[in-house]
Amino acid sequence: MTDSSLDIFEQYESNVRGYIRAFPVVFDSARGSTLTAADGREYLDFFAGAGVLNYGHNNPAFTRALIEYLERDGIIHGLDMATSAKKAFIEAFERIVLEPRGLDYKLQFTGPTGANAVEAALKVARQATGRSNVVAFTNAFHGLSLGGLAATGNRHYRDAAGVALDNVTRLPYDGYLGAGVDTLDLFERMLEDGGSGLDLPAAVIVEAVQGEGGINVASAPWLQRLRQITADRGILLILDEIQSGIGRTGSFFAFEESGIVPDLVAVSKSISGSGLPMSLVLIRPEVDVWKPGQHTGTFRGNNLAFISARVALEEYWGDGAFMAGVAAKSALLRTALDEIVAEHSDLGLTVRGRGLFMGLVCDSDPTLAGRVSAEAFRRGLVIETSGANDQVLKFLPALTITDDELSRGLQIVRESLAAVLAG
């Protein structure tokens, strides 16, 4: 068996494996936006670990800090005990993220995955209100543990639950019923009408931009209205910023553009910067009704993640330069995608998204995005699809990608599309 053989995975790993099927090589090393496979072949990365690697692979600033910490025998595992690494992260998060934005939140460090953060947010919202029902939206993705899965829309994932996915009412996301319909009219009407069958929810959980659901963007007025509707009725508003946060849409949080202040915010993926697992929930102090130790988790204290998370904040968020760079690259990406749409007007393609979180949507042929992704991979680009039918080619490069890399990747997409269309 060669280093690049996939036999061992096929033989021993569960049938559940997913990305290995879309990108069937053995990856060995990576730096910035380049992945190198065991056979030496290089791949440009427009996937960024599904939104975990906003600062690129093995960012040298983080690697250096992590090596120093390891070499001085810094605490690795700390449950939720006080450690100097965690203290420094909290101080940096307060100073660099929360204070400048006028945000006042308690931090809950949960188990390491995004789903852990979502579970904790749902649980504390239910406790704080004494209500069980939660409103979630069409095409939402909130993780695959049972609480998050109940709030997730996609049938493929829901079918795997094996139990009833209760206590969630599904409502249409912004734009779900077409451009002319404000879907919140339905929510407001249902809340007002005693015959609607909608129990007053504990919370509404929403992504400001839906990633897995197909890069659907909630407009600022829609989010503002949602905030108003919920605030007026004592319904807590949970923003799931797990994929859309940490600069992905052009600001630290995707909800910032709308100016709303959520009651709870779920944060994960790129927060550690380095790709190490880390998640937290931001909780408005009045909502922090947890009793000590009521929600635990062995891996709440990944101190290596705290180290790289702090360095990421200090390196990239001290001034506006990082987001100015993202805005420029976003414009480059948008222009190129608009050109592709114009070049193939017969396909009825559309572009959606914000920042470096964009989708090329092909509703008329839902297989097209998957075929382009596969062809692009053969040509050396890692790019995935999203949406209920995988009908969206999802552009999720590292925010640190260079203009040259972005242009090269876009050229591969162009050529792949042409090759697929040529049959």
Ligand code: PLP
């Ligand atoms: N919420 C959102 C918006 C996500 O995109 C994801 C993962 O893609 C999750 C929650 C779940 O995170 P995890 O896979 O780390 O449990």
